Amino acid sequence: MATANPTMFQASDLNQHNERVQRRYRLLFGLMTLLLITPVMLILGTLVVKGGAAISWEFLLTAPTDGMRTGGLFPALLGTIWLVTVALILSVPIGIFAAIYLSEYAGDNWFTRTINLAIINLAGVPSIVHALFGLGAFVLFFKFGTSILAASLTLAVMTMPVVIVATRESLQAVPQAFREACWNMGATRWQTIRRVVLPNSITGILTGVILEVSRTAGETAPIMFTGAVFFTPFLPQSVFDQTMALSLHLFVAATQVPEIAEHVPFGIALVLIGLVLTMNSVSIAFRMWLRGKKKW
Amino acid sequence: MSTSTQALRNRATDARAAEDFDRRDPDWYVDKLLAGIVFVCGISAILFVLGIFFFVTKEGIGFVFEKMDFREFFLTPYWSPSDAEDPEYGILALMAGTASVTGLAMLVAVPFSLGAAIFIAEFASGKTREVLKVLVELLAAIPSVVWGFIGLVIMNPLLIKWFDIPVGLCVLNAGIILGLMAAPIMTSIAEDALKAVPDRYREAAEAMGATRWQVIYKVVLPAAKNGLLGGVLLGVGRGFGETMAVLMATGHAVNIPDSIFDSVRALTATIAAELGEAVVGGEHYQVLFTIGIFLFLVTFIINLSADLIVRGIRKG
Numbered sequence: 001m002a003t004a005n006p007t008m009f010q011a012s013d014l015n016q017h018n019e020r021v022q023r024r025y026r027l028l029f030g031l032m033t034l035l036l037i038t039p040v041m042l043i044l045g046t047l048v049v050k051g052g053a054a055i056s057w058e059f060l061l062t063a064p065t066d067g068m069r070t071g072g073l074f075p076a077l078l079g080t081i082w083l084v085t086v087a088l089i090l091s092v093p094i095g096i097f098a099a100i101y102l103s104e105y106a107g108d109n110w111f112t113r114t115i116n117l118a119i120i121n122l123a124g125v126p127s128i129v130h131a132l133f134g135l136g137a138f139v140l141f142f143k144f145g146t147s148i149l150a151a152s153l154t155l156a157v158m159t160m161p162v163v164i165v166a167t168r169e170s171l172q173a174v175p176q177a178f179r180e181a182c183w184n185m186g187a188t189r190w191q192t193i194r195r196v197v198l199p200n201s202i203t204g205i206l207t208g209v210i211l212e213v214s215r216t217a218g219e220t221a222p223i224m225f226t227g228a229v230f231f232t233p234f235l236p237q238s239v240f241d242q243t244m245a246l247s248l249h250l251f252v253a254a255t256q257v258p259e260i261a262e263h264v265p266f267g268i269a270l271v272l273i274g275l276v277l278t279m280n281s282v283s284i285a286f287r288m289w290l291r292g293k294k295k296w
Numbered sequence: 297m298s299t300s301t302q303a304l305r306n307r308a309t310d311a312r313a314a315e316d317f318d319r320r321d322p323d324w325y326v327d328k329l330l331a332g333i334v335f336v337c338g339i340s341a342i343l344f345v346l347g348i349f350f351f352v353t354k355e356g357i358g359f360v361f362e363k364m365d366f367r368e369f370f371l372t373p374y375w376s377p378s379d380a381e382d383p384e385y386g387i388l389a390l391m392a393g394t395a396s397v398t399g400l401a402m403l404v405a406v407p408f409s410l411g412a413a414i415f416i417a418e419f420a421s422g423k424t425r426e427v428l429k430v431l432v433e434l435l436a437a438i439p440s441v442v443w444g445f446i447g448l449v450i451m452n453p454l455l456i457k458w459f460d461i462p463v464g465l466c467v468l469n470a471g472i473i474l475g476l477m478a479a480p481i482m483t484s485i486a487e488d489a490l491k492a493v494p495d496r497y498r499e500a501a502e503a504m505g506a507t508r509w510q511v512i513y514k515v516v517l518p519a520a521k522n523g524l525l526g527g528v529l530l531g532v533g534r535g536f537g538e539t540m541a542v543l544m545a546t547g548h549a550v551n552i553p554d555s556i557f558d559s560v561r562a563l564t565a566t567i568a569a570e571l572g573e574a575v576v577g578g579e580h581y582q583v584l585f586t587i588g589i590f591l592f593l594v595t596f597i598i599n600l601s602a603d604l605i606v607r608g609i610r611k612g
Binding site for chain 1: 412450480571
């Protein structure tokens with residue numbers, strides 16, 4: 001019997017060359033990833049260092065003083081909470097129902113494709129065009145004036161795709177067999193959705209809602225002309241009042257207030273970014289926990 | 297028993313059976329009602345898009361029909377809307393501003409985000425991939441006004457120092473900011489497109505002895521081509537429509553740029569900066585809405601083509 005050729009299991013020159021090429025590309029793409037992430041991390045680090053000095057309970061809980069040059073950001077924070085809450089009340093139910101339609105009722109046809117295209121467009125239209133829409137429709141046509149209601153409606157229309165997409169995904173993750181079993185028991189379509197599909201996807205829907213909170217809180221352009229103002233000495237009392245907002249407050253503090261104390265805009269930026277990233281992290285953690293828990 | 301009585305009896309049973317199946321109990325009505333509500337909400341996205349187009353057009357159409365000279369509007373770079381005697385509305389310089397900033401941003405962001413997507417989807421594994429995915433998702437969430445602030449207070453002095461220029465608010469600044477901003481979004485879309493390539497393609501190629509890179513280059517990339525292109529287009533749409541970051545980082549000067557160190561002004565930023573001072577219903581106000589119509593149409597076309605490209609591949 002011939003002895004096995006000892007070079008048989010050794011990498012040939014071509015193999016080695018290919019290996020080298022592959023390692024080189026791996027390194028290249030790894031570096032690109034690093035180059036993409038590092039500068040942003042450095043920038044965020046700078047924001048944390050410079051803004052961290054400004055953060056205190058006093059900064060969070062008092063109003064701006066001395067022509068906005070010093071003082072806190074409480075009215076803006078409260079205004080953002082108002083805007084986000086009202087926008088969610090308006091958009092979450094519609095968004096969830098829209099996702100139910102797409103996942104549970106719609107067939108695979110041109111009509112559904114049109115709806116999907118509309119959702120992509122709603123998310124892709126520039127935020128300033130949403131602002132024009134809000135001004136033309138809610139402020140002027142429906143005569144809500146520049147108010148929390150008009151601003152929140154604008155934000156609701158703009159951020160609804162976030163809820164729709166997340167909800168649709170988590171509805172579609174519910175196995176079809178669950179629905180069929182329920183229908184076979186004589187349940188109506190809605191009873192099936194209400195008793196079987198929604199309970200099995202509620203956590204996924206929640207992650208979408210949290211994401212929408214984060215998106216809504218960060219938007220600036222859509223609220224500039226519809227309800228948020230540069231400065232008001234009054235805290236909002238109802239949805240028909242104007243309000244300050246965190247995102248717009250950052251813009252104003254950074255560009256419109258001469259001789260502002262340097263730590264103030266950094267502090268505002270840090271609070272805004274902290275709020276947004278916390279919401280996103282909660283949503284991501286929620287999703288991971290969910291994935292680990294899934295039984296099917 | 298005659299056949300006719302048999303038929304009659306059958307009909308009676310059918311009727312009774314039909315009655316048994318006809319359950320117009322409260323649950324039946326609830327089901328119908330909810331189906332209606334769900335349908336209305338389902339088409340709400342279409343209604344909203346139509347609503348946006350309708351209301352933006354409604355406010356801006358007066359100018360389009362009465363005063364607008366298409367050639368002057370699109371082909372002259374003179375923008376002086378608040379001139380009381382002879383206001384000029386040429387958006388060429390504004391378009392140049394938007395195009396230069398978006399172009400530069402894409403030049404940086406497209407290769408890097410495609411590279412990062414390939415690394416995350418194909419090379420990285422386990423914990424590394426999870427961490428990178430989370431990081432990218434968090435970066436995509438940073439609000440645009442914060443990016444604008446970064447351009448204004450962090451990039452601006454850095455650029456002045458590095459390049460020895462008088463003002464750091466320029467095409468380069470806004471391009472970098474916009475690139476950093478769009479990159480995470482494009483990375484996640486591109487990564488989804490790569491993930492959509494079935495694993496059996498990779499396995500088949502690996503079984504033939506291909507290395508990871510050969511699999512990516514010869515199999516995965518061609519298969520994911522359309523998804524990647526669609527992702528890039530959506531990124532372009534994002535950059536084109538970005539408002540706050542561009543408003544704060546470009547320097548906001550009406551100008552057709554000669555170099556990347558020139559200040560420019562973008563279409564979106566112009567609306568954001570001037571709408572507050574324009575008189576409702578006035579000419580200036582209508583012109584700003586006309587720009588809005590233009591922006592809406594361009595992003596609509598970009599999104600539509602992205603959708604068609606992605607779908608076109610799926611059919612093939």
